[in-house]
Amino acid sequence: MADRRYTVSRALLEAMREAGVTYLFANLGSDHTGIVEAYAQARGDGGTDALPELVLCPHEFVALSAAQGYAQVSGEAQAVLVHVDCGTQNLGGAVHNVSRGRVPVLILAGLSPVTAEGELPGGRNEFIHWLQDTADQAGIVRGYVKYAHEIRTGRNARQLVHRALQIARSEPAGPAYLLAGREVMEDTAPAPPGGPDAPGQRQWWSPVAPMALAPQVADEIAAALAGADAPLVVTSYLGRDPAAVTALTELCELAGIGVIESVPMWMNFPAGHPLHLGYQWSTTTQNPLLADADVVLVAGSDVPWIPATNRPSPGARIYVVDIDPIKERMTLWHVPAARYARADLATALRQVTARVREQGGLDTAKVAARAERLAGVHRAQRERWAARERPAGDGTVTPEYLVACVREAIGPDAIVLTEAITNYPVVCEHLQPSRPGSLFGSGGSSLGWAGGAAVGAKLAAPDRTVVSLVGDGSFLFGVPASAQWMARRYGAPSLTVIFDNQGWAAPVMSALMVHPSGATAAVGGGTGFAPEADLPGVAAAAGGAYAATVSEAGKLPVALGLALAEVRRGRSAVISVHVPPAAPPPSGPHHPAPVDPGQKGDSW
Numbered sequence: 082m083a084d085r086r087y088t089v090s091r092a093l094l095e096a097m098r099e100a101g102v103t104y105l106f107a108n109l110g111s112d113h114t115g116i117v118e119a120y121a122q123a124r125g126d127g128g129t130d131a132l133p134e135l136v137l138c139p140h141e142f143v144a145l146s147a148a149q150g151y152a153q154v155s156g157e158a159q160a161v162l163v164h165v166d167c168g169t170q171n172l173g174g175a176v177h178n179v180s181r182g183r184v185p186v187l188i189l190a191g192l193s194p195v196t197a198e199g200e201l202p203g204g205r206n207e208f209i210h211w212l213q214d215t216a217d218q219a220g221i222v223r224g225y226v227k228y229a230h231e232i233r234t235g236r237n238a239r240q241l242v243h244r245a246l247q248i249a250r251s252e253p254a255g256p257a258y259l260l261a262g263r264e265v266m267e268d269t270a271p272a273p274p275g276g277p278d279a280p281g282q283r284q285w286w287s288p289v290a291p292m293a294l295a296p297q298v299a300d301e302i303a304a305a306l307a308g309a310d311a312p313l314v315v316t317s318y319l320g321r322d323p324a325a326v327t328a329l330t331e332l333c334e335l336a337g338i339g340v341i342e343s344v345p346m347w348m349n350f351p352a353g354h355p356l357h358l359g360y361q362w363s364t365t366t367q368n369p370l371l372a373d374a375d376v377v378l379v380a381g382s383d384v385p386w387i388p389a390t391n392r393p394s395p396g397a398r399i400y401v402v403d404i405d406p407i408k409e410r411m412t413l414w415h416v417p418a419a420r421y422a423r424a425d426l427a428t429a430l431r432q433v434t435a436r437v438r439e440q441g442g443l444d445t446a447k448v449a450a451r452a453e454r455l456a457g458v459h460r461a462q463r464e465r466w467a468a469r470e471r472p473a474g475d476g477t478v479t480p481e482y483l484v485a486c487v488r489e490a491i492g493p494d495a496i497v498l499t500e501a502i503t504n505y506p507v508v509c510e511h512l513q514p515s516r517p518g519s520l521f522g523s524g525g526s527s528l529g530w531a532g533g534a535a536v537g538a539k540l541a542a543p544d545r546t547v548v549s550l551v552g553d554g555s556f557l558f559g560v561p562a563s564a565q566w567m568a569r570r571y572g573a574p575s576l577t578v579i580f581d582n583q584g585w586a587a588p589v590m591s592a593l594m595v596h597p598s599g600a601t602a603a604v605g606g607g608t609g610f611a612p613e614a615d616l617p618g619v620a621a622a623a624g625g626a627y628a629a630t631v632s633e634a635g636k637l638p639v640a641l642g643l644a645l646a647e648v649r650r651g652r653s654a655v656i657s658v659h660v661p662p663a664a665p666p667p668s669g670p671h672h673p674a675p676v677d678p679g680q681k682g683d684s685w
């Protein structure tokens with residue numbers, strides 16, 4: 082007779098579902114016998130609704146990136162299942178991204194069985210169980226997760242799933258990592274109190290409620306902003322909460338405050354708003370708007386400026402308001418602020434706006450004059466950018482023209498994922514995102530996020546078009562064969578546009594910033610990708626994607642239109658667009674002339 086025990090594996094999956102997890106992004110192994118069995122039983126019984134939907138992920142980096150993309154778009158934490166130490170290691174830099182990006186996710190990993198002589202069901206019976214026995218599996222990710230804990234008994238396994246998700250979701254949000262040995266996952270679990278779908282379970286484990294500013298701090302910031310001559314907001318990730326975008330807009334309009342986005346990985350402030358004063362990245366020059374500010378509110382930022390090259394004046398009064406105001410998880414971090422406050426940004430900004438109104442200290446004529454002056458700065462900036470939105474003289478594509486064409490083709494409602502690296506600034510300046518939740522970056526720096534994140538984003542928002550703008554290097558980092566296969570299998574098509582500069586521009590740029598007239602400047606950085614890989618062809622082969630390569634600017638709008646039509650019909654599309662090369666091709670005896678392998682897909 083079939084074994085119909087109610088196992089800990091089943092209980093773990095039910096607890097995830099109770100906690101609002103829709104998808105389990107999984108890469109399976111011998112540690113997951115109980116999980117495989119639980120899904121099989123549920124399929125046999127027609128009871129899969131009690132479990133998260135199983136999404137097979139051929140690579141763990143893609144699995145975690147997909148869970149990240151889903152959570153960034155929907156705000157809902159998902160779960161990832163990985164195989165012992167091997168799968169945990171393959172999460173790789175995606176753990177860095179969810180950690181730095183403050184994205185909630187539950188990661189569950191099996192542990193090698195802890196018995197070997199047949200003492201318990203699930204004990205060692207395959208050679209790998211000795212090889213996968215490691216001293217400190219959680220140590221692989223401990224530097225990045227908020228919570229790491231081994232489930233040692235099935236008696237409280239459900240509770241630990243809820244606790245891990247509660248910690249992951251509470252701000253500052255991030256990853257939680259649970260481990261369980263195979264014997265525990267195979268053990269019989271106690272029946273859940275009140276049945277698997279016991280109502281009310283979820284509310285007992287809600288994340289910590291949003292935190293407000295202390296009243297005297299709200300007063301102080303409001304008075305400083307109202308009395309300033311040149312107040313400025315700098316933000317990077319305030320748009321994690323769309324309500325904070327609205328709250329910031331209201332405060333800025335009331336008090337005539339300009340906004341600079343520094344290293345934006347979210348849409349933080351409408352790009353078309355006259356108080357939007359542009360973006361800053363790893364700039365080598367001082368931003369005059371930052372230098373002129375007398376009061377600076379840093380509202381949600383890890384890197385509001387690069388102090389060695391670009392900073393506020395020493396006399397500026399700086400306030401840091403953030404859910405993570407002094408970055409306890411970074412070893413070196415300092416902004417010379419008058420006050421640091423931990424608060425939910427939407428709540429804090431509403432408080433400050435209310436206090437500005439109640440204090441009555443605003444000089445409305447001064448505010449209007451300032452707003453008009455800033456609108457002039459905004460306009461001049463946009464005119465400069467618009468002038469760059471044309472092809473190069475020889476008819477090839479410039480990054481600015483590429484983003485302008487994408488903007489026109491996709492419209493304002495698309496979800497754009499950016500991993501454009503040296504073209505990050507170009508994406509922001511020419512995409513001009515104005516809708517909260519319309520632009521996302523990884524929040525970290527481990528490349529390849531967009532491949533999986535696009536799948537997660539589409540699962541979270543099936544009615545919206547998902548578009549990734551990525552470097553050619555970043556495309557390859559994203560394990561495209563896995564990501565594109567998942568997109569087809571799970572009906573999550575998206576458009577990927579590759580800034581194909583045939584190599585890594587960023588490391589060369591970094592070298593030139595430190596060695597402006599060194600050998601790299603003279604002979605190049607050697608990071609070109611010749612012979613060129615057929616990147617769209619990878620997507621076509623693995624996921625049946627529409628593939629095209631574009632070299633002529635004049636053909637770009639048509640190619641984008643065709644690709645988008647394919648995406649709307651349910652098929653992913655990948656377009657590689659040739660932009661000026663990152664590095665000249667290598668030459669010499671170690672680099673024979675490449676043989677052209679030919680390309681799959683359309684060539685324009």
Ligand SMILES: Cc1ncc(C[n+]2csc(CCOP(=O)(O)OP(=O)(O)O)c2C)c(N)n1
Pocket residue numbers: 174500501502503504526527528551552553554555556558582584585586587588663
């Ligand atoms: C996982 C990972 N490995 C290496 C790096 C270092 N790195 C930063 S940018 C970059 C090159 C990215 O190439 P591409 O996506 O083509 O963008 P480009 O520099 O050409 O604009 C590399 C290798 C990184 N950030 N993450």
Ligand SMILES: [Mg+2]
Pocket residue numbers: 552553554580581582583584585586663
């Ligand atoms: Mg590149």
